Amino acid sequence: MNFIFSSCGNVSVALMQWAIENLSGETFVVYSNTGWEAPFWHERVDEIKIYAEKNGLKFVTIESEGMEALVRRKKGWPMAASKFQFCSDELKVRPAREWMLEVDPDLKGKCFTGIRREESEHRKDAPSFIRQSERHGGRDLFCPLVNFKTEQRNELIKKTGIEILPYPSMECFPCINSNRSNFRMLSNYPDIIDHIEKIENEMGYTRNGKKRTMFRPYRHMGAVGIREVVEWSLCSRGKYKKPDLENEQLSFMPCSSGFCGF
Numbered sequence: 001m002n003f004i005f006s007s008c009g010n011v012s013v014a015l016m017q018w019a020i021e022n023l024s025g026e027t028f029v030v031y032s033n034t035g036w037e038a039p040f041w042h043e044r045v046d047e048i049k050i051y052a053e054k055n056g057l058k059f060v061t062i063e064s065e066g067m068e069a070l071v072r073r074k075k076g077w078p079m080a081a082s083k084f085q086f087c088s089d090e091l092k093v094r095p096a097r098e099w100m101l102e103v104d105p106d107l108k109g110k111c112f113t114g115i116r117r118e119e120s121e122h123r124k125d126a127p128s129f130i131r132q133s134e135r136h137g138g139r140d141l142f143c144p145l146v147n148f149k150t151e152q153r154n155e156l157i158k159k160t161g162i163e164i165l166p167y168p169s170m171e172c173f174p175c176i177n178s179n180r181s182n183f184r185m186l187s188n189y190p191d192i193i194d195h196i197e198k199i200e201n202e203m204g205y206t207r208n209g210k211k212r213t214m215f216r217p218y219r220h221m222g223a224v225g226i227r228e229v230v231e232w233s234l235c236s237r238g239k240y241k242k243p244d245l246e247n248e249q250l251s252f253m254p255c256s257s258g259f260c261g262f
């Protein structure tokens with residue numbers, strides 16, 4: 001039994017195609033529903049599901065409590081690139097582990113993710129194999145595309161006929177690791193901004209009198225709250241300025257869970 005972890009982003013499609021060409025036996029494509037996806041994302045998920053099933057794979061969507069309920073339960077937002085980035089664990093890792101335990105109680109299944117070293121500095125030393133991965137419930141984890149370059153990834157995607165996206169997975173929109181271009185995209189969705197702002201307002205303030213916002217002001221030139229963060233993303237550099245953080249490349253690190261964004 002094989003488990004292909006998929007965010008339905010580009011490399012997930014490549015990994016699915018790799019699995020079709022290289023794996024045998026019962027193979028699941030496992031997608032996590034974070035309840036926080038972009039409004040258009042379900043069309044992409046549906047397309048991948050159809051392709052997977054047409055090629056003999058089983059597509060499974062794992063449900064979770066959803067981002068909003070999680071944030072309200074925790075009384076705070078996950079913090080990007082910190083030990084408080086609990087969203088991937090709570091919305092994906094734990095629900096997936098629980099589901100796998102039902103279908104694979106003997107832990108004989110193999111897990112696969114599409115992580116690539118080329119994707120970021122943060123992933124440059126990513127292993128190709130982890131024996132008894134804790135995040136995968138003690139099953140072995142394989143990362144067969146770890147040394148793939150973008151061109152090799154794209155060659156696999158092209159075989160599927162599925163679009164190569166110019167942005168990362170939109171399974172969470174916005175993701176807490178969003179960068180400026182993601183916020184610019186978000187500016188086209190005023191309803192989502194309104195919704196996040198409403199949650200932020202209802203979450204109140206910390207003991208230190210700081211507003212509980214989805215994105216930390218010091219990483220976004222002092223912008224407080226989702227509306228200001230999106231406004232900052234649309235400004236020329238320098239607005240909401242914090243002098244030592246002008247280079248946003250230094251400010252953002254991709255999620256390290258191995259479950260998100262690819």
Ligand code: SF4
Pocket residue numbers: 034078087088091092171172174175176177255259260261
């Ligand atoms: S995609 Fe982003 S917001 Fe969603 S669970 Fe992963 S790190 Fe958290």
